[in-house]
């Protein structure tokens with residue numbers, strides 16, 4: 469870790485959804501992590517464990533029935549959880565946090581060309597020459613056009629395809645168009661929720677390598693949410709494993725994927741389930757987030773669990789929340 473202020477400092481983040489009948493769904497419980505500039509943290513875990521809810525909390529995009537606790541602080545001290553919609557929409561989304569969407573094809577508007585998408589984003593976010601007064605003037609239009617072309621080039625999107633519509637692009641080029649859009653505001657922090665879903669293996673590798681380059685080489689931080697452990701292995705400096713709304717382990721990626729390997733029994737189970745490893749799925753299913761057990765949420769599936777695990781929530785020590793780690 470560097471001494472620089474973290475690009476994002478999340479402390480004790482919890483999100484609960486209020487449900488009819490006074491019930492709660494505890495989607496995220498007490499999540500803490502720091503993301504250093506130029507580094508990538510991969511947040512991994514099974515479907516429904518709370519990854520996207522965590523991302524929505526950081527962006528102020530939770531629905532009205534959500535209550536949050538904790539803090540998520542940017543380097544200048546702005547707390548994303550209390551900032552309010554006006555600040556988030558005007559100064560954070562796109563500008564201080566770039567969003568790499570899950571499905572670029574769905575994120576792009578079908579009737580508009582890639583150039584039109586990029587130029588709109590430049591007008592909105594980036595170009596200092598395009599002040600309100602200059603808008604519509606010829607010099608400003610040319611500046612926008614040039615900035616959009618630079619943005620495309622930065623994400624390796626070919627200039628020859630700028631006037632195409634999203635459906636005329638391969639999956640890889642659509643992903644690059646989405647990445648070009650995410651980079652336009654020059655945000656120091658990128659957030660990617662399942663950026664490789666639906667891509668074939670080669671394209672996963674390429675997309676991840678490109679994201680990596682936009683992060684490490686450019687001093688940006690990347691929070692990548694994925695259930696693709698191979699993609700996480702390829703890109704991450706740090707791995708955070710989420711189970712039933714809780715981060716149960718945070719480890720350096722090389723120790724996690726290499727030696728000594730994961731320290732939490734759930735994290736070990738996740739890796740052992742991979743086809744290229746033991747191909748042995750973890751028996752059972754995660755608990756309902758609306759009816760979490762009092763102790764460790766993994767106890768019912770854990771080979772190491774004892775009586776204490778079923779009644780007592782394990783504290784997090786050196787990045788692992790397990791009584792036995």
Ligand SMILES: Nc1ncnc2c1ncn2[C@@H]1O[C@H](COP(=O)(O)OP(=O)(O)OP(=O)(O)O)[C@@H](O)[C@H]1O
Pocket residue numbers: 485493495513514515516517518519520521522531533695757
């Ligand atoms: N508005 C809501 N009201 C109640 N519960 C919700 C709401 N939104 C999400 N949830 C619940 O929060 C939990 C976490 O969902 P989330 O989308 O964060 O999972 P995820 O880890 O991103 O899964 P996936 O890998 O499938 O994307 C789920 O159990 C979901 O049903």
Ligand code: NI
Pocket residue numbers: 519520521661
């Ligand atoms: Ni999700």
